[in-house]
Amino acid sequence: MSEGSPFTCVLDARARLGESPVWSVAEQALYWVDIKGRALHRFDPATGVDEAMAMPEDIGSVVLVEGGGFIAALRTGLFFVEADGTVRECLAANPEDHAVSRFNDGRTDPAGRFLVGTIDEPKAGGKAHLYRFDEGGLVPLVGGLLTSNGLAFSPDGTWLYHSDTPAFTVYRQRYDIETGEFADREEWVRLTPTEADRGRPDGAAVDIEGCYWTALFEGGRIQRYSPQGELLAEYPVPAQCPTMIAFGGADLQTIFVTSARDGRPEEELARLPQSGGIFSMRVPVPGLPEPLFRRPVR
16 A cells, blocks of 8 residues: 555654644644553654653643643543643543543634544444533533544634544534534535445544545545545555644645554554554645644633
8 A cells, every 4th residue: 555655654653543743833843642652742854853742641632722832632631731741730521431431633723722522432322522622611512423533624714624433424514713603514525435445534634725634544545625525636645544634844735644553453564564653745735824722811
């Protein structure tokens, strides 16, 4: 599958479950997490140096905070984390059963709120949710999910994209930037799995043309969809399980893709030895700078 791939492995991280790449425009660095490795990483593409900051729990996603530091979505709650990786305080507890639920994919909206979902780990009860976190606390927005994923916003902030990975479906909703509320979701893209291809929509990002890029977990590729939901292009990745996309670089025209290797068959890892790495490729259309979380005043 690596043959003919436009992606280059820029960090052979061997992450168990690499996720949540976030580009810092100020630092020109990529932050990312290893969920099962329980670490927040800072990768400098200019030097190739990757620094790991240990976390006390599984870390599903991370966002940058206005004024410095991070909001880390850990298993048991949302925590403020200092720039050096020190976990300071729990801002909101995960209201679900921590034995079978953890926070997962998250992203800051254009107004500085944090939208974050959970994962129903047994994939049995559809008990996961999508939440909004701001000065009003943690508010449930969508329920009945298996794995909340694929959060992204249109360039003007009027559309929210969101996927339920095991359902092979990407949804979209009209979004109100002023209030953080949205209309009923509509099915936007549905993938059709086959015995040979179980690729399903994982983490995502949107470019300045409003096109939605999604990583296909177990599908070994990423796809680009038009704002109308038309598949425009797909690109093979040298890993069977790419997980999420971020636009970075000085011009935001480099795509970074995280990936996973935990639990993958030996034959697959022998064929795709850089699974768990971070891959990049240049693209002609830039992405959008990632909004910073605006921490509530207390």
